Amino acid sequence: MKFDTPATTNPIDALKVVGQPIDRIDGPLKTTGTAPYAYEHHGEAENVAYGHVIGAGIAKGRIAGIDTAAAGRAPGVLAIVTAATAGPLGKGKRNTATLLGGPEIQHYHQAVALVVAETFEQARAAAELVRIDYLAEPGAFDLRAAKGSATKPKESGQTGPVDTSVGDFAGAFARAPVSLDTTYTTPDQSHMMMEPHASLALWEGDRLTLWTSSQMIDWWTDDLAATLDIPKKNVRVVSPFIGGGFGGKLFLRADALLAALGARAAGRPVKVALHRPLVPNNTTHRPATVQRIRIGATREGDITAIAHESWSGDLPDGGPETAVNQTRLLYAGANRMTAMRLAVLDLPEGNSMRAPGEAPGMMALEIAMDEMAEKLRIDPVEFRIRNDTLVDPEKPGRPFSSRPFVECLRLGADRFGWSRRDPQPARRREGRWLVGLGMAAAFRNNLLMTSAARVRLDAEGGVTVETDMTDIGTGSYTIIAQTAAEMMGLPVGRVTVRLGDSRFPVSAGSGGQFGANNATAGVYAACVKLREEIARRLGFNSADAAFVDGEVRSGNRAIPLGAAAAEGEIVAEDAIEYGDLDETYQQSTFGAHFVEAAVDSATGEARVRRMLAVCAAGRILNPKSARSQVIGAMTMGVGAALMEHLAVDTRRGFFVNHDLAGYEVPVHADIPHQEVVFLDETDPISSPMKAKGVGELGLCGVGAAVANAIYNATGVRVRDYPITLDTYLDRLPEVA
Numbered sequence: 001m002k003f004d005t006p007a008t009t010n011p012i013d014a015l016k017v018v019g020q021p022i023d024r025i026d027g028p029l030k031t032t033g034t035a036p037y038a039y040e041h042h043g044e045a046e047n048v049a050y051g052h053v054i055g056a057g058i059a060k061g062r063i064a065g066i067d068t069a070a071a072g073r074a075p076g077v078l079a080i081v082t083a084a085t086a087g088p089l090g091k092g093k094r095n096t097a098t099l100l101g102g103p104e105i106q107h108y109h110q111a112v113a114l115v116v117a118e119t120f121e122q123a124r125a126a127a128e129l130v131r132i133d134y135l136a137e138p139g140a141f142d143l144r145a146a147k148g149s150a151t152k153p154k155e156s157g158q159t160g161p162v163d164t165s166v167g168d169f170a171g172a173f174a175r176a177p178v179s180l181d182t183t184y185t186t187p188d189q190s191h192m193m194m195e196p197h198a199s200l201a202l203w204e205g206d207r208l209t210l211w212t213s214s215q216m217i218d219w220w221t222d223d224l225a226a227t228l229d230i231p232k233k234n235v236r237v238v239s240p241f242i243g244g245g246f247g248g249k250l251f252l253r254a255d256a257l258l259a260a261l262g263a264r265a266a267g268r269p270v271k272v273a274l275h276r277p278l279v280p281n282n283t284t285h286r287p288a289t290v291q292r293i294r295i296g297a298t299r300e301g302d303i304t305a306i307a308h309e310s311w312s313g314d315l316p317d318g319g320p321e322t323a324v325n326q327t328r329l330l331y332a333g334a335n336r337m338t339a340m341r342l343a344v345l346d347l348p349e350g351n352s353m354r355a356p357g358e359a360p361g362m363m364a365l366e367i368a369m370d371e372m373a374e375k376l377r378i379d380p381v382e383f384r385i386r387n388d389t390l391v392d393p394e395k396p397g398r399p400f401s402s403r404p405f406v407e408c409l410r411l412g413a414d415r416f417g418w419s420r421r422d423p424q425p426a427r428r429r430e431g432r433w434l435v436g437l438g439m440a441a442a443f444r445n446n447l448l449m450t451s452a453a454r455v456r457l458d459a460e461g462g463v464t465v466e467t468d469m470t471d472i473g474t475g476s477y478t479i480i481a482q483t484a485a486e487m488m489g490l491p492v493g494r495v496t497v498r499l500g501d502s503r504f505p506v507s508a509g510s511g512g513q514f515g516a517n518n519a520t521a522g523v524y525a526a527c528v529k530l531r532e533e534i535a536r537r538l539g540f541n542s543a544d545a546a547f548v549d550g551e552v553r554s555g556n557r558a559i560p561l562g563a564a565a566a567e568g569e570i571v572a573e574d575a576i577e578y579g580d581l582d583e584t585y586q587q588s589t590f591g592a593h594f595v596e597a598a599v600d601s602a603t604g605e606a607r608v609r610r611m612l613a614v615c616a617a618g619r620i621l622n623p624k625s626a627r628s629q630v631i632g633a634m635t636m637g638v639g640a641a642l643m644e645h646l647a648v649d650t651r652r653g654f655f656v657n658h659d660l661a662g663y664e665v666p667v668h669a670d671i672p673h674q675e676v677v678f679l680d681e682t683d684p685i686s687s688p689m690k691a692k693g694v695g696e697l698g699l700c701g702v703g704a705a706v707a708n709a710i711y712n713a714t715g716v717r718v719r720d721y722p723i724t725l726d727t728y729l730d731r732l733p734e735v736a
Contacts, residue, residue, distance in 0.1 A: 001524075001525035001528060001529075001574050001575065001576055001577065002577045002578075002579055003521070003525075003576055003577065003578055003579075003581070003687060003688060004578075004579055004581060010688060010690075011486060011487050011547065012483070012486055012487070012524065012688065012689060012690070013690075014486060015486075016486060017482045017485045017486040017491075017492060018479075018482050018483060018486045018619075018621055018689075019619060019620065019621065019622070019623070020482070020622070020623075021622060021623045021624035022478060022482060022492060022622060022624070023478075023624070024475050024477065024478045024624075024625060025477050025478050025481055025492065025497070026241070026471065026477045026478070029241075030241075035240075035241045036240065036241060037195055037198075037213065037241050037242070037243050038195070038197075038198040038199060038200065038211060038212050038213040038239065038242075038273075039198040039200070039271060039273050041200050041211040044200070044202070044209075044211060045200060045202045045269035046269070047268055047269065048200065048268070048269045048270070048271055049078055049116050049117065049118060049262070049263075049266050049268045049269065049270050049271075050116065050117060050118070050119055050120040050122075050123045050270065050271050050272075051114045051115065051116045051123055051258060051259060051262040051270050051271065051272040052114070052115050052117075052120065052123035052124045052126075052127045052272075052275075053111050053113075053114055053254060053255070053258060053272060053274060053275075053278060053282070054111070054112055054113040054114070054115070054127050054130055054132075055108070055109030055110065055111060055112065055278050055281065055282055056101055056105045056107070056108060056109055056110045056111075056112050056134075057108075057132065057134060058105055058108065058134045058136045058652075058653075059105070059107055059108040059136075059139050059141065059346050059347070059652060059653025059654055060105060060106070060107070060136065060137045060138070060139035060346040060653065061105050061134055061135050061136040061137040062103045062104055062105060062134070062135045062137075063101075063102050063103045063105065063112065063132060063133070063134060063135075064133040064134060064135050065132070065133045066082055066084070066102075066112075066113065066130065066131070066132050066133075067130070067131040067132075068080045068082070068113070068130050070129040070130075070131075071115055071126040071127065071129040071130045072126075074117075074122065074125060074126035074129055075117075075122055075125075075126075076117040076118035076119060076122035076123075076126075077115060077116070077117045077122065077123070077126045078116045078117055078118065078265075078266040078268065079115075079116040079262060079265035079266040080113060080114070080115050080116070080130070080265075081100075081113065081114040081116070081258065081261045081262055081265050082100075082102055082112065082113045083100050083101065083102030083103070083112070084102065085265070086100060086261050086265075088229065089227055089228070089229070090226045090227050090228070090229050091226065091227060092222070092223025092224070092226050092227050092251075092252050093222075093223065093226065094219055094223055094250075094251045094252065095223065095251060095252060095349075096314065096315050096317055096318045096319075096349045096351070097110060097315055097348075097349050098110075099111060099227065099252070099253065099254045099257045099258075100112070100254065100257060100258065100261070105134070106315060106346070107281070107315065107346060107347060107348045107349065107653070108281050108347075108348065108652070108653055108654035108655075109278055109281030109282045109348065109654065109658075110282065110348075111254040111258060111282060112132065113127075113130055113132075114258040114261065114262050114272065115127040115130065116262045116265065116266045116270055120271075139345075139346030139653050140313075140343070140344060140345050140346055141345060141346060141347055141648055141649070141650045141651075141652075141653040142345075142648070142650040143287075143288050143289075143290060143311065143312070143313045143343060143345065144290065145650075146313060146343035146344070146345060147290055147311045147341075147343060149343060149344075150311050150313075150341035150342055150343040151341065151342060151343075152340075152341060152342075153319060153320045153340060153341070153342035154319075156319060158319060158322075159319055159320060159322055159340070160322065160325070162320075162339070162340050163337075163338065163339045163340070164328060164336070164337070164338045164339075164394055165336070165337045166334070166335065166336040166337075166393070166394050167334050167335035167336060168335050169305050169306075169307050169335045169336060169337040170337075171335070172296055172304045172305035172334070172335035173294055173296040173304075173305035173307070173335070175296070175304075176296025176297060176298070176304055176305055177297075177298060177299050178296070178297050178298070178299060178372070178375050178376055179294070179295065179296045179297070179305075180293070180294065180295045180296075180368060180371055180372045180375060181292070181293075181294045182292070182293060182368060182371060182719065183290065183291065183292045183293075183719065184290075184291045184293065184363070184364035184367060184368070184719045184720070184721075185288070185289065185290050185291070185719070185720045185721065186288060186289045186291070186323075186360040186363055186364070186640075186721045187288050187644075187645035187646065187721060187722065188285055188286065188287060188288045188347070188350075188645065188646035188648060188655065189285060189286040189353060189640065189644050189645065189646060190248075190279070190280040190285050190286075190644075190646055190655070190658075190663055191244075191245070191246040191247060191248030191279075191283075191284075191285070191286075191353055191354075192279075192280075192660065192663055192665055193243060193244030193245055193246055193248060193249075194243050194244050195213055195242065195243025195244055196273050196274050196275070196276060196279055197213060197248075197249065197253050197254075197255040197256075197273070197274045197279065197283060198212070198213055198255055198271070198272065198273035198274070199211065199212040199213070199255045199256040199259040199260075199271070199272050199273075200212070200259060200269060200270070200271045200272075201256075201259035201260040201262070201263040201269060201270055201272075202263060202269040203260075203263050203264055203269075206230065206234055207234045207235075207236070208224075208228070208230070208234060208235050208236070208260055208263075209236045209238065210224065210235070210236070210237050210238065210256055210259065210260060211238045211239070212237060212238070212239050212255070212256050212259075213239055213242050213243065213245070213249055214237060214239040214242070214249055214252075214256075214470065214500075215242065215245045215247075215249045215250050215470050215472055215509055215510040215511050216249075216250050216251075216470070216509035216510070216511065217237050217239060217468040217470060217500060217501070217502050217506075217507075217509065218468060218502065218506045218507075218509065219250070219251065219252070219509070220237050220251075220252045220256065220502075221235050221236075221237045221502045223251070223252040224237070224252055224256060224257065224260065227252070227257055228257075228260060235502070236501070236502050236503060237501075237502045238500060238501050238502070239470055239500040239501075240471075240499060240500040240501070241471065241500075242470055242471065242472040242473065242500075242510075243473070244472060244473055245472040245510065245511075246353055246354040246636075247284070247351070247352035247353045247354055247356065247511060248279075248283055248284055248285075248353065249472070250351070250352055250509075250511050251284065251351065253274075253282070253283050254274070254282055254283075255272045255273060255274050256272075258272050259271065259272040276658075276659050276660060277658045277659045278658075279658070280348070280646060280655045280657075280658040280659075280663065281348050281654055281655055281658055282348065283348070283349075284348070284349045284350065284351035284352070284353075285348060285349075285350060285351075285353065285646060285655070286321070286350070286353035286356070286359075286360065287312045287313055287314060287321045287347075287350030288312065288313070288648075289310050289311065289312045289321050289323050289360050289361075289364075290310070290311040290312075291308065291309065291310045291311075291323055291360075291361070291364040292307075292308075292309045292310075293306075293307070293308050293309075293327075293364055293365060293368040294306070294307040295307075295368060295369075295372045296335075297372065297376060299376070301373075301376045301378045301382075301383055301386050301387075302332075302386065302387065303331055303332060303333040303387045304333060304334060304335060305333060305335045305336070306327065306331065306333040306335075306336050306337075307336065307337040307338065308323075308324040308327035308337075308338045308339075308361070308364075308365065309324070309337075309338070309339045309340075309341070310322075310323040310324050310339070310340050310341070310361070311340075311341045311342075311343060312340075312341075312342060312343070312350065313342065313343040313344065313345030313347065313350065314342060314344070314345060314347075314349065314350040315344070315345070315346070315347075315348075315349055315350075316344055318342070318349060318350060318351075319342070319350075319351075320340040320341070320342045321340075321350065321356065321357065321360060322340065322356065322357035322361070323340070323357055323358075323360045323361035323364065324338040324339070324340055324357075324361060325357040325358055325361055325445065326357070326358045326361050326362055326365060326443045326444075326700070327361065327365055328393070328394055329392060329393065329394075329443070329445075329586065329588060330365070330441060330443050331369075331384070331387040331388070331389065331393070332387045332388065332389035332393055333387070333393060336393060336394065346653050347648065347653060347654075347655075348654075348655070352511065352512070354633070354636065354695075354696055354699055355444055355513075355633075355696035355697075355699050355700050356512075358443060358444050358445070358696070358700045359640070359696070359699050359700055359703075362440065362441070362442075362443065362700045362701045362703070362704055363640065363641075363703040363704050363707075363721060364704075365704070366440035366441055366701050366704030366705070366708070367704050367707050367708060367717075367719065369383065369384060369440075369441070370438070370440075370704075370708045370711070371717070374423075379423065380439060380708070381409050381410075381413050381418060381439060384409055384441055385406050385409055385410070388403075388405055388406050390403055391586075392586045395586075398583075398584070398585065398586050399585060399586070400585065400586045400587070400588060401446075401585040401586070401587045401683050401685035401686060402616075402618070402681060402683045402685070402686075403588070403590060404590060404616040404679055404681055405441070405590040405616070407616065407679060408442070408590055408591050408592040408614040408615070408616050408679060409441070409592045409614075411592075411614050411677065411679070412439070412592040412593075412594050412612055412613075412614040412677070413439070413592075413594070415594075415612060415614070415675070415677065416437070416439075416594040416596075416610075416612045418437065418439065418594065420437075421436075421437040421712065422712075425711060425712050425713070425714065425715035426713065426714055426715035426733050428713070429601075430598070432600055432601050432602055432735065433598040433599065433600060433601070434598065434599045434600075434601050434713040434714050434732075434733070435596065435597070435598045435609075435713055436596070436597055436598075436599075436709045436710065436711065436712030436713025436714070437594070437595070437596050437709055437712055438594075438595050438597065438704075438705045438706065438707065438708030438709025438710070438711065438712055439592060439593060439594045439595070439705050439708060440592070440593050440701035440702070440703075440704035440705040440708060441590075441591070441592060441593075441701050442589075442590065442591030442592055442593055442613065442614075442615065442697050442698070442700050442701040442702075443588060443589070443590060443591070443697070443700055443701065444513060444588070444589050444693070444696045444697045444700050445587065445588050445589070446513075446514075446517070446587040446588055446589055446617075446618075446686060446692040446693055447512050447513075447514040447518075447587075447693070448514075448518065448578040448581060448582050448587065448686075448687075449508040449509075449514050449518045450506075450508070450518075450522075450575055450576065450577050450578075451467070451469070451506075451507045451508040451518040451519050451521060451522030451575060451576055452467065452505035452506055452507060452522050452525075452526070452573065452574065452575035452576075453465055453466065453467040453469075453480075453504075453505055453507065453519075453522045453523040453525070453526040453573070453574070453575075454466040454467065454504065454505050454526060454571065454572070454573040455484060455488075455523070455526045455527055455529075455530045455571070455572050455573075456569055456570070456571050457488075457530060457534065457561065457562070457564065457565045457569065457570045458562065458565055458569055459562050459565045459566055459568075459569075460562050461490070461494065461550050461560055461561040461562030462490075462494050462495070462496065462562075463484050463485075463488050463490060463494065463495050463496070463530075464495075464496040464497075464498065465480055465481070465484050465495065465496070465497045465498065465523055465526075466498045466501075466504040466505065467480070467498075467499060467504050467505055467507045467519065467522060467523065468499070468500060468501060468502055468504045468505065468506055468507050468509070469499050469500070469507035469508070469509065469510070469515065469519040469522075470499060470500045470509060470510045470515075471499055471500070471510070472510045474510065474515065474516070474625065474629060474695060475516075475622060475625030475626075475628070475629075476499060476510065476515060476516070476519065477497045477499060478492075478622055478625060479516055479520055479621045479622050479625070480497050480499070480519060480520060480523050481495040481497045482621065482622060483520040483523045483524055483527070483621075483689070484497075484523055484527055487523075487524060487527035487528070487531065487547070488527060488530070488531070488547050488561065489546070489547030489548045489549060489550060489551065489552075489561065490550055490561070494550070505522075505526075505573055505575070506575075507519050507522055508522070512693070512696070513589070513692075513693025513694060513695045513696040513697065514693055515693070516621060516691065516693060516694075516695075517618070517686060517687050517689055517691045517692055517693055518576065518687070520621060520687075520689050520691070521576040521687040521688055521689050522574075522575055522576045524576065524687075524688045524689060525574040525575060525576045525688075526572055526573055526574045526575075527572075528574065529572040529573070529574045530570065530572035531545065531547060532572075533564075533570055533572055534547075534552060534561070534564040534570060535552065537564045537570070538552055538559050538563065538564050540552060540554045540557075541554065547561065550562075552564070576687065576688070578687075581685070585685050587683075587685065587686055587692070589615070589616065589617040589618070589692050589693060589694065589697045590615075590616045590697075591613060591614050591615040591616060591617075591697050591698075591700075591701070592613070592614045592701075593611070593612070593613050593634070593637075593701045593702050593704075593705040594610075594611070594612040594613075594705065595608060595610070595611050595612075595702075595705040595706050595708075595709040596608070596609040596610040596611075596709060597609060597706060597709035597710050597713055598713060599710060599713045599714050599732070601732055601733060601735050602735055603725065603729075604725030604726075604728065604729035604732060605725060606642060606710055606723065606725065607670075607672075608638055608642075608670070608671070608672055608706060608709075609672050609673075610672055610673055610675075611634055611638075611671075611672060611673070611674045611675070611702075612674075612675045612676075612677070613630050613634055613674075613675070613676050613677070613698055613702075614677045614679065615630060615676065615677070615678050615679065615694055615697055615698065616678075616679040616681050617678070617681075617691070617692040617693060617694040617697055618681060618682060618683040618686050618689075618690055618691040618692035619681070619682045619683070619689060619690045619691040620678045620691070620694070621689065621691055623678060626678065626694050627676045627678075629694055629695040629698060630676045630694060630695075630697070630698035631674045631676060631698070632695075632698070633695060633696065633697070633698030633699035633702070634674055634676075634698050634699070634702055635666050635671050635674075636666075636699050636702075637698075637699050637701075637702020637703050637705075637706070638666050638670060638671065638702065638706060639664075639665045639666045640699075640702070640703045640721065640722065641702065641703040641704075641706035641707060641721065641722060641723055642666075642670075642706065642722055642723055642724070643664040643665070643666070643722050643724070644663070644664065644665060644722060645721070645722050646658075646663065647662075676698075678694075703721060706723070707721075707723055710723060710728075714728065714731075714732055714733065715733060716728040716731045716732060
């Protein structure tokens, strides 16, 4: 189905099921521990062996030699896989580094060997006996030091334009009566999802089945086939449940490839999980940034010039962190410039982490907007409203499909009590505590992606949906069931949803907050086709047929839905395709974050007290699961603001705090009352569902809102994240 214009008659608009806060249908499986995650597929393969991954002990150089003799003689060992024994390997198009290193080493903890044994404990013990000699080479590990050698990266579909320019930024900035020129930094960050990367591989002849933890089934199937140099049709990837991803499981990783290689070498099914200390250095991470923002404005507060430049690092052939994305679209200004530069760093691969681009970019831009508002002596909310735009500022002929940004700001300010904020910093005290309010805009683009599904109707009137869409804890099972139930006139309990299998039609997958809208739109398209076939078989005109309460009705006729399949199951398959819709309209999601923070004037301890997010993301398909997504994102934003960072050893080139003991994330005690408000909005341009993504919108801007609240509390501006107490303790106001 090609979607170009809003559907005039749309069964989804009935909203009997879609839009309701239905409990997650996978909830009972997860709360009872019966949902099988990647390492827990016990019945699918017999006589399973276990693999233990060995990561490189240097960041750059070569392997001079590997001695596996002692390990090979260890109890229970079945096989040892290295680059020398694995045979020729290709490379998936979505991996920057090779997944099995040797003899060249591209980054620290790059997988260099897999030991396979009867038990995990035997494999781990034998791995300690493998001796590897390295020839280390000097590397570049410090973004600040490498910034001067950064170059213009290659343009790709993921990065978009590397540089943009509209008008005369330099001239307008020089002429601006009020201006700001400031640099901000964000650190390397790790996804740190609860479930580590894990896979179970089974060969049956020349056919491979991989049970794994993947956000994007088709990407993995494609890249695994390319790496193993086998036909794609010979690879099946299965991932029904995923214990978190945040972008860290978008791309094929070493556990999957090594499980396949280990199973082939051992002649048995093999399970491989990356032990926690291996995850930050072996897999991808959010790369650090250095961001320079310049804003020029009239004394009345109208932006006349705005520029955003970002530097990040990655391995050779890697890509930049697209931190300038939101600045191209969020605020008006006739004279504009953005640029991204990429330094070659010999750190592990930098890549997508929840809201890549906008999450770190908003952490800088939204502090800059507050700093500019203070220079102008304008309230930060009003300054943003004054510089709103209804069209793409870089392409004035292209309108937004919807843009209720100002409504989010005003509603949020009213609900949060923003009018009680003292614009003069460090004036509100509660005993030892300095208390302040901060806010920031929320912004994330809405991405359109082709997505397909298959629907089946049985003689009992039940519907089954099949699509390779994944559920990373976001509620995909439930909103897909709601979509099919609404389209077919059934309760959710009569719909069975099967996800995460490469045998099913290719969906949008989970990531970039594009999953919900596109995947449900694909189910919508398949249900339209199924409705047409059911109507034809029952002798109805499909345009007049209503699917209600398990029946098909038209005029004075009503026939049970299952009657159409009395002679056999009816199957329909289709996909949603958008053509050039995203070129005609700019599609984005908007919101506003408000934070109250308190800082101990003696110790510098910062505590977040209250949080509010107002989100405009089209139709909310399930308010309960959407709220969970947003409060999780808000929590992640607190972590990014106050504690999360991968500490780089700039001598040896690795992330030192590579486990959950050293990499700090927020816990329950860190998170206060959180309120989420969804604007009552539908976007008929976005899809037949009239929805957009929301899971990453809840993160974008939170870090800056926390930073702005701390500034309002203390009068101390911190521009380098995370905002730990040592970054401002010596500048706090004296205790009264």
